[in-house]
Amino acid sequence: xxxxxxxxxxxxxxxxxxxxxxxxxxxxxxxxxxxxxxxxxxxxxxxxxxxxxxxxxxxxxxxxxxxxxxxxxxxxxxxxxxxxxxxxxxxxxxxxxxxxxxxxxxxxxxxxxxx
Amino acid sequence: xxxxxxxxxxxxxxxxxxxxxxxxxxxxxxxxxxxxxxxxxxxxxxxxxxxxxxxxxxxxxxxxxxxxxxxxxxxxxxxxxxxxxxxxxxxxxxxxxxxxxxxxxxxxxxx
Numbered sequence: 001x002x003x004x005x006x007x008x009x010x011x012x013x014x015x016x017x018x019x020x021x022x023x024x025x026x027x028x029x030x031x032x033x034x035x036x037x038x039x040x041x042x043x044x045x046x047x048x049x050x051x052x053x054x055x056x057x058x059x060x061x062x063x064x065x066x067x068x069x070x071x072x073x074x075x076x077x078x079x080x081x082x083x084x085x086x087x088x089x090x091x092x093x094x095x096x097x098x099x100x101x102x103x104x105x106x107x108x109x110x111x112x113x114x115x
Numbered sequence: 116x117x118x119x120x121x122x123x124x125x126x127x128x129x130x131x132x133x134x135x136x137x138x139x140x141x142x143x144x145x146x147x148x149x150x151x152x153x154x155x156x157x158x159x160x161x162x163x164x165x166x167x168x169x170x171x172x173x174x175x176x177x178x179x180x181x182x183x184x185x186x187x188x189x190x191x192x193x194x195x196x197x198x199x200x201x202x203x204x205x206x207x208x209x210x211x212x213x214x215x216x217x218x219x220x221x222x223x224x225x226x
Contacts, residue, residue, distance in 0.1 A: 035216075040218060041218060042203060042217055042218040042219055043203070043216040044216075045214075045215075048213055058213065088155070090157055092157075092158075101145070101146065101148075101207045101212075101213070101214055102163075103148060103160035103163060104158075104214065105160070106157030107157050108156060108157050109155065111155070
């Protein structure tokens, strides 16, 4: 089984709908991240969490919210989806590092289309 | 703006040739990482080089880091068709809480 899983893998929705993307990990890592990827723009950080009680905004948090339900689960919500949120969304995890960032482990991605 | 910028944006080579990709960044770093992404899939970590290291090897991969020029290069030797993917550098910007990814180099290895 994959260490980092994302559901759904693909989703088509309409403008104004509420959408939740879910991420689960079995790696036992404390740190979890949500990114979006757009063609030509690389990955941009939306939110990150270092433990269940620690949630931080990333580069592009407007229009998104997150919930860290447990160490292993980190959900991303679009309260009212808009077309420019059409993108590929990735969840990632990493373990606690002593003074620097370790490698991140990525899920397979969720392709979201907002019509 | 992106911390890391890869160059070239796209690269096409023949199988067996070497591929070199470059990454430039703007601020001081603790480490720099390279990732690979096959089309539409999640990123996979390739190699991490710390700011006090100048060169690192992993199999057919060789990474160099020049902190005075704020640049890094990834060399893939004896490329294979299976190396076809996008390659991203990521830096920590001197912080300890998040990575900043570049825009990537799309490598196509022709069989």
